[in-house]
Amino acid sequence: MAVRMTSSVLKVVAALLADPAAEQYGLQLMQATGLPSGTLYPILVRLERAGWLRSxxxxxxxxxxxxxxxxxxxxxxxxxxxxxxEVTTMQQQMARATGIPGFST
Known part of the structure; x- marks a missing residue:
């Protein structure tokens, strides 16, 4: 299932990709992303429904x-x-948009 990539979703995905084998709980993810619980938890639900996460x-x-x-x-x-x-795609789009080769977020 496709996940709409917003800057907040990218923050969550990046935090999870930092150690893909690790289990992380909400407070850890809030601290890693700087997102409030009202933003983080709906993203986690969407990622789980899409099959990207298990909890x-x-x-x-x-x-x-x-x-x-x-x-x-x-x-x-x-x-x-x-x-x-998705992260690679977003980095490529940002590189094209900024004209900076190898630009990454």
């Missing part, structure tokens, strides 16, 4: 941990490939 709830006792359970997000194999392709 799971942490299996902990919130009382014992002293915090709510975390939902972890990780790129799927298809998500890694699709995300890299």
């Amino acid at each position: 799971r709830w942490e299996d902990v006792d919130p009382t014992a941990e002293g915090r709510p359970s975390r939902r972890y997000y990780q790129l799927t194999a298809d998500g890694v490939a699709d995300a890299r392709r």
